Amino acid sequence: MTQKRSRRTTQSKRWLARLQKVESPDVTYVSDTFPIVMKKARGMKITDVDGNAYLDFTACFGVMALGHGHPLLMRAMRAQAAKLVHGMGDVHPSASKVLLLEWLARVTPFDEAKSVLSLSGGEAMESALKTAMIVTGRHEFVSFSGGYHGLHFGPLALTDRSTFTRGFEPWLKGKTHVVPFPLAQSVRSVGCEALDEAFYRDTHALVHWDTSLEKLEDALRTRKIAAVVMEPLQGRGGERTWPAGFLGQVQKLAHQFGALLIFDEIYTGLGRTGSLFAHDHEGVVPDLLVLGKALGGGLPLSACVGDCMDAWGRSTGEARHTSTFLGHPLACGVGLAAVQEIVRRLPEFQRELSRVDQSFSAFLDEYCARGLHTKIPFQLRGRGFMRGLWFPAAEPGFAAKISEELLALGFITLPSGARGDVLSFTPPLIARAIQFDLVLKAVLQVLAK
Numbered sequence: 001m002t003q004k005r006s007r008r009t010t011q012s013k014r015w016l017a018r019l020q021k022v023e024s025p026d027v028t029y030v031s032d033t034f035p036i037v038m039k040k041a042r043g044m045k046i047t048d049v050d051g052n053a054y055l056d057f058t059a060c061f062g063v064m065a066l067g068h069g070h071p072l073l074m075r076a077m078r079a080q081a082a083k084l085v086h087g088m089g090d091v092h093p094s095a096s097k098v099l100l101l102e103w104l105a106r107v108t109p110f111d112e113a114k115s116v117l118s119l120s121g122g123e124a125m126e127s128a129l130k131t132a133m134i135v136t137g138r139h140e141f142v143s144f145s146g147g148y149h150g151l152h153f154g155p156l157a158l159t160d161r162s163t164f165t166r167g168f169e170p171w172l173k174g175k176t177h178v179v180p181f182p183l184a185q186s187v188r189s190v191g192c193e194a195l196d197e198a199f200y201r202d203t204h205a206l207v208h209w210d211t212s213l214e215k216l217e218d219a220l221r222t223r224k225i226a227a228v229v230m231e232p233l234q235g236r237g238g239e240r241t242w243p244a245g246f247l248g249q250v251q252k253l254a255h256q257f258g259a260l261l262i263f264d265e266i267y268t269g270l271g272r273t274g275s276l277f278a279h280d281h282e283g284v285v286p287d288l289l290v291l292g293k294a295l296g297g298g299l300p301l302s303a304c305v306g307d308c309m310d311a312w313g314r315s316t317g318e319a320r321h322t323s324t325f326l327g328h329p330l331a332c333g334v335g336l337a338a339v340q341e342i343v344r345r346l347p348e349f350q351r352e353l354s355r356v357d358q359s360f361s362a363f364l365d366e367y368c369a370r371g372l373h374t375k376i377p378f379q380l381r382g383r384g385f386m387r388g389l390w391f392p393a394a395e396p397g398f399a400a401k402i403s404e405e406l407l408a409l410g411f412i413t414l415p416s417g418a419r420g421d422v423l424s425f426t427p428p429l430i431a432r433a434i435q436f437d438l439v440l441k442a443v444l445q446v447l448a449k
Contacts, residue, residue, distance in 0.1 A: 007408055008050035012037045015049055034404055036412075041068030044428055044435060046412060057413045057427045057439055062235070062267050062386075065294035065342060067428040072341055073297045073334055080333030089117070089327030090319045097327035100336045104305055107276065107343060109285045114309035117301065117327045121266035121292035122150025124302035125229075128288045129154045130321055131304065132227035132260045135287075135311045140174070140224045142216060142259075145181045145205060146237030146418060149229060149264050158229050161418060177219040181234075182209035184243040188360070190368055191377030195392060204392065204419070209243045216250065220257035227260040227288070228253075232278035235267035238417030239381040239388030239424060247284040266292035266302065267386070271342045271429050274353050274384030281383070297338030299331040342429070353384055355433035360387070363440040372447055381422065385429055388422040389443070399423040405446040411439045 015037040016030050028035070036048040044067055046054045059065060066073065080096060087094040097117070105113040116127040133139055143149070143158035150156070151164055157175040159165060165172060183197065183206040200206040219225060228250055234240040254261045263286035268278035272294065275281055279289075292302035312320065325331075360380060367373055381388040391398050399415035402423050406413050416424040423443070427435070 007052050009033075011049040034407065036407070043067040043069070044431060052410075054407070054410050054412045055427075055435060055439065057411055057425045057431075059294075059426055059428045062272060062293045062426050063296070064298055065270060065272070065429050066297065066338060067430045068298075070297070070341075073337055076297070076334050076337035077299075077330065080330050084329045086325075087327065087329045089325065090315075090322040093327060094329035094332065096329045096332040096336065100332040100339070103336055103339055104291075104303060107339065108289055108305045109277070109279075110289075110305065110307040112307040113305050114307070115303045115305045116309070116321065117303050117332070118323065119300040119302060119325055119328070119331070120150065120152075121264075121290065121302050122152035122155050123323070124266065124290045124292055124304045125149045125155035125158075125264065126152055127304035127321060128229070128262045128264075128290050128306075129227070131288060131306065131309065131311065132262060135260060135308050136226045136258060138224055138226035138259070140222075140226060141176045142179060142219045142225050142228045143176055144179050144212075144230050144234075146234050146240060147229070147231060147264070148234070148236035149231075150266075177225070179215045179219065180205055180207045180212055181237070181240060182207060182212040182243055182246060184209075184241055184246075188364060189377070189379035190364055191373035191375075192379060192392065195377065200392070209246055212246075213249055213253065217253055217257075220253055220259055223257055225254075225257065225259045227262045229262045229264060231264045231268060232282070232284075233268050233273055233382060233386060235386065235426070236416055238390060238422035239386055241382065242282075245282075247279065247282045251284050251286075260287040260308070262286060262288045262290065264290045266290055267426075270294040270339065271346055271349055272384060272386050272426070273382075274350055276343065276346060294338065294342065295335050296331050297334040299328075299334050300325075301328070301331040301335045345429075349385070349429045352432060356385075356431075356436050359433045359436040359440060362437075363444070366444060367447075370444065370448060372444075376447060385425075385427060385431060387425045388416060389425075390417070390422045392421065394421050396420055402443065402446050406439070406442055409442045409445070411442055413439070 039049045040047050044056050046056050104115050118124045145160045149158045157172045160178040183200050251261050263279050269291045288306040290304050295301050377393050379390045381390050396419040398421050400420045403413045403415050414424045416422045
């Protein structure tokens with residue numbers, strides 16, 4: 001798959017031309033070589049409308065954790081569809097909704113877990129923000145730079161990315177305090193020795209973790225903050241991990257000043273980082289946990305889970321926070337099967353990760369052997385099935401160019417980070433080391449040019 005090939009694009013271009021006539025122009029980026037138009041998929045293989053085949057190293061934004069077209073999930077979908085597709089989630093519940101909620105209560109780290117179900121991660125974050133306001137009686141929030149929590153109006157206030165907030169600033173003003181992300185040196189980097197703290201501060205707005213905690217405490221001291229919102233490992237922000245012990249310090253400060261701690265595990269939850277939840281690595285349990293993406297097994301489903309939901313009070317017949325598709329029976333039926341299968345196979349996925357680590361070690365060795373580290377320094381970020389190659393000294397958009405080159409070689413990847421300088425790998429959890437070997441060999445081929 002690493003040989004440059006003549007990729008057929010005729011049908012994709014026709015479909016994209018049709019798309020551009022009927023879709024808002026701000027949604028899908030289209031160029032002469034990007035994107036493809038997907039037709040079918042199985043496992044890690046995606047085929048486009050022109051018959052070109054690709055290995056999927058995105059799991060379609062982390063959703064297809066068990067791969068595309070997993071037989072177990074397809075059976076669950078057919079079985080539920082034969083019984084009940086749509087119900088009345090906040091009036092007449094389905095059995096599949098109850099069964100899923102019971103499983104979430106069982107696997108999440110709360111003694112008295114209760115949930116609010118939604119369709120998207122952004123919706124689930126809305127549930128978390130509202131819950132925090134009801135619990136604390138406060139209405140402001142703290143988040144961290146680079147965080148991504150969805151683009152609904154509530155979670156949109158948590159981002160510092162002007163790409164997403166442009167045009168909506170008057171609505172968002174005063175709702176959130178954004179704390180700079182702390183610098184966490186990667187233990188696996190090459191060619192970065194000359195990049196000092198001043199470089200990371202000036203180029204990437206990264207600060208010493210003491211500075212980050214000081215700014216967090218300044219915001220919390222106002223006692224207006226309902227919750228601190230963070231990803232235990234930033235996804236769209238560039239596979240960024242926190243310094244060891246940082247999450248615990250954040251929790252301590254939040255609780256000291258009467259605020260909740262919300263972990264956004266929409267991307268990182270359900271096996272993505274090698275543990276069932278990313279916060280397991282630090283042993284820090286949040287007050288509210290937000291899940292999505294992999295939760296639905298390919299169908300739209302998300303959840304806000306915690307043991308403080310009783311603050312909402314008991315329904316008197318009109319729910320204060322609901323939607324038409326809440327607890328959608330088909331999504332809940334497939335989601336239950338997905339969660340159960342991920343939990344069952346997690347030890348298998350964890351064993352494979354030791355071999356994936358060896359693949360990245362071999363990549364680092366080959367990178368240095370070719371002398372690429374003297375020209376293009378990089379750091380390896382993330383953990384588990386959420387990795388990123390960060391090129392801190394490169395120009396903005398550098399990883400996006402690599403991603404387009406990899407597409408021509410048969411690999412679907414995505415750039416991440418505010419500067420587009422992180423090449424992201426978030427494949428299905430069924431990915432094997434041999435498949436990582438293939439894509440990393442292709443990365444070397446692209447960078448050598």
